[in-house]
Amino acid sequence: MIEVFGTRVRQARLLRRMTARLVVESTGWSTARQSQIEKAATVRLAAADVEVMAELFRFPAAFFTSEPQSRVTAAELLFRAPKSMTVGEKDFLATFASLAGDFLAELDARSKLPAVKIPTVSVEQLAHSSIAVAAARLRATMGVEPDEPLDDLTYEAERLGAPVIVRRRMPGEWSSEFAATGGRSRDERxxxxxxxxxxxxxRPLVVLRESDSWERTRFTVAxxxxxxxxxxxxxxxxxxxxxxxxxxxxxxxxxxxxxxxGELPRVVSLLNLQPIKARWGLSLGSLIMHLRDSGLIAPTKAKMLTSQLYSRINQSTGHTWGMTEPGWQDRAPERPRLLRKWVERCYGGASVQMLAARESMIYPADVLDWLLATQRPAPAAERKPVAASAGTARTASVPAAAPSRVVRLDDFRRRGRT
Ligand SMILES: [Zn+2]
Structure with a gap:
């Protein structure tokens, strides 16, 4: 008999988007038994049952016998789900966060992750202050002057102890959100x-859906x-x-x-907002809302600029400027690097396959790939030779950042600016 954690059985099922009924049909367990196993803190199962589960859920057997650390529920996600999102999708996102949390805890135990320095505020504090003050405090924590544009925001977030994971697109996944990305409301995106x-x-964790748009990627991190x-x-x-x-x-x-x-022209237009977009690194769409919400332009003016944004056509994409703005190709989308760096630090630059093959590893290769595939590799000089194999085939499609935007990787714990 093998002692198994009920939460692990449930996590594996939710991550594979399987219904309880499918598990019942595949394992031959009764409905009551299946539910009892998932709800139990631990339960003793026959080795054959664990094997069946491992195969059904495509997880190493060691996963079920490892104690869960993070148990994030869908209600705890800092996230307002689109109305069309199913319970299964929400559970999937929460489970993904839990497994990523356990992976981070494992790395942290081997080599301390950057200390968490996100200055959180309470509802009372916010009531007596403002969002601008809270944002200024975070900038100050990053060591960035108020008049200084943020270079690589993802790097800054990770340096403050908030790892970022960019989930690669999977066919059919988060379909409700894909459908909404063409929408005009920022809420829908x-x-x-x-x-x-x-x-x-x-430990704060940020999970992003992979996007080719540098503006959306950066805005989402923010x-x-x-x-x-x-x-x-x-x-x-x-x-x-x-x-x-x-x-x-x-x-x-x-x-x-x-x-x-102080940088705004006397008469604001889509044309003369473009240098501001380029300097500060946010979309014209977001900039217009920002100017409106800050009282720097009138709501009617904002409305006019937005409708221009959605009527002009970007000749190179055939979409409106609202979809692909001028400057859409000026930067590569930001990509995280902390997880990859820590994996190299803790396991010596292993590929996802090599990592999954480790006896102690409780995650299957595809889950590790979800965590690591879009992570930016360390600069070649910093990398050990074996690391060159780390998912090169898959990361090759990610456009390389312009040399000027590459940030030094030497130490995430270092304070102050690069
Ligand atoms: Zn949100």
Whole structure:
């Protein structure tokens, strides 16, 4: 007999998007038995049963016998699910965060991750202050001057102890969100979520859906940082007001209104906003909302600019500027690197396949690939030779960052600017 954690059985099922009924049919367990196993803290199963589970869920048997650390529920995600999102999809996202949290805890035990320095605020603090002040505090924690544009926001987030995972697109996944990405409302474009993971819920985690748009990727990281700063101490689930607050925080973090006020031309147009977009690294769409919300332009003016944005056609893509703005190719989308770096540090630059083959590894190769595939590899000089095999075939499609935007990787724990 083997002692198995019920939570692990449930996590494996949710991650594979299987119904309880399918498990019952595949294992020959009764419905009551299946439910009893998932709810039990631990349960003793025959070795043959564990083998059946391992095969059905495509997880190593060691996964089921390892004690779960992070147990993030769907309600705990800093995320407002689109109405069309199913319970199964939400459970999947929560389970993914839990497994990523356990993976991080494992890395942290081997080599301390960067200390968490996200300055969270309480509801009371926010009531007596403003979102602009909260965003300014995060900038100050990053060691960035108010009038200084943020270079690589993902790197800054990870340096403050918030690992970022960019989930590769899978056919059929998050389909409700894909359908919504053409929408005009920023609310509909939910490209990411964040959560506090680990046994003590003391490690912030940001998960993003992979996007080719550097503007959306950067805005989403800023938005999730907004949730982590503003809403970590909120004890209800994220609502539409929180979403607006996270959006306000994001634009203020990227481009403090007090500073860009001095850079605005007398008569604002889509043309003369473009240098501001390029300098501060946020989309024209977000910039227009930001100027409106900060009272720097009138709502009618914002409306006019937005409708121009959605009527002009980008000749190289055939889409409106609202979809692909001028400057859409000016930068490569930001990609995280902390996880990859820590895997190299702890396991010596192993590929996903080599990592999955380790006896102690409790995750299957495809889950490791979800965690690591889009991570930016370390610069060649820093890499051990074996690391060159780490998912090269799959990362090859990610456009390389322009040399000027490459940030030194030497030490995430270092304070101050690169
Ligand atoms: Zn949000």
């Amino acid at each position: 939910h490209l990411g979520y964040s959560a506090w993971v680990g046994r003590m819920r003391d 938005h999730e940082l907004g949730h982590l700063v503003l809403h970590s101490q909120v004890d209800c689930s994220v609502n539409s007001v929180h979403e607006q607050e996270a959006n306000r925080f994001a634009t203020e973090l990227l481009a403090p209104a007090a500073v860009i006020a």
